[in-house]
Structure formats: structure tokens, C-alpha cells
Amino acid sequence: MSVLEPIQPKVLAVRRLLVADPAVLLAYGADPARHVSLGLVTCDQDDPTYVALDEATKHAAVDVVFARSFYAGSAHASGRLSGEILGVLAAANPDELEHGLRALLRCLEHDACFYTADVRGTVTVFPHVIASLGRYLSAQAGLAEGEAMAYLVAPPMEATIALDAALKAADVRAAKIFPPPTETNFAAAWLTGSLHACQAAAEAYAEAVVRIANEPHDPRIR
Secondary structure, eight states: OOOOOEEEEEEEEEEETTTTHHHHHEEEETTTHHHHHHHEEEEEEEHHHHHHHHHHHHHHHEEEEEEEEOOGGGGGOSSSSTTTTEEEESSSSSHHHHHHHHHHHHHHHTOOEEEESSSTOEEEEEEESSOOOOOOOHHHHHHTOOOOEEEEEEOOOHHHHHHHHHHHHHSSSEEEOOOOOTTOOEEEEEEEOOHHHHHHHHHHHHHHHHHHHHEEEOOOOO
């Protein structure tokens, strides 16, 4: 294992409710006047799944109606198929739902993932750049569709130091900061700016996490 080696997300379950009961639609945030079908996905990595849900909105007429991380993360999941997150897409018909689910799964297979920050794989980092936000994350971040965003996640100490480094490394601003602990006991930040600036910020973030993971004690403090 090497530093910044991709950790492939594991999609644990994908199921479709082609004609969902109105009570189920309402319970999971869908609108029975507009939505008929639901697609449910569980995965062992939550933040890549949020990115993949957003990606689905760019390829199909689907809405992200439910997306929640599970407390303490996938290592403490409630069951074999629970993972770290449940994401739910809603659509007016099964065809649009299918297009959305395919885009979501492609993103998890080829794009969004955590990386190892040390050779043992005991520290992980998510320095992901979204070149063009879809309808879901743009609304969550208070940004416009199509804007670039650096989606940055790491354990609490590493994330705090790395966020400072990212903000100082590029012309970006914080759209939203999630101090520790999140549901999975990490910390996160969404930074926005030009695509180039977001990429520079993400690189600085990852580099800072790697430095801390491999040298946790500040050598200047004796």
C-alpha cells in the first residue's frame, strides 16, 4: 500500500421501488405529486456517495430526497448491507430513475473515493474536486449549479490543519465547514473558487493530511 492510493468504494446494495407507496415517498422526503419511483443505495463510503448522488442529478431528472451518514461509520454498521450511508433518489418514472442510478454507480466506480494518507492505510483523506456542481450539492452548499467545489474530508486533527493549509494555498472561500465530529467522527469542508483554485486547495489539503499522518507530533515542540 502506498500513500494516496485510492480506496474503492463498495456499493453494498441497490434496490428500486418502481411505484413506491405515497407514505414511503413522503417519509423519505419525496413528493407524491411529482415522484413515483425511488432508488436506494448503500455504500461503505459516505462522502463519495454524496458526490455520486449529486452526479446523478446532472444526468437524469432525479432528485436526491434522502441522504444520511450512519453514526460511527461503516466499521460499526447496523448490518452487512448498511455501510456508512443510505442515499435515495426519486423520479417521476422508472426510466429516469434508472439513468440516475447508472450515473451514481459510474461515479462511485470511476471517480469519487477516499485515499490512504499513510502506508498502513490507518488514516484516510477525501480531497475531491467537483468541476461542476449538480442540483443537489449546489443547494446544500448554497452555491450555483455549475460552480466548482473542493469537497475535503479527513479525521478531526488532520482535517483542521489541512483546512487551514487549503485556504491559504489558493484563492478559495469556505462555502461550508463541518467541524468534528461528523456522524462518522471525521471533519469536512466545502471550498469554492475557480476550478484551478479548487484543485490547488485540494492538493494542499491532501499534502497536509499526509504530513500529519506520517509525522503526528510537531517537531518544533519539545
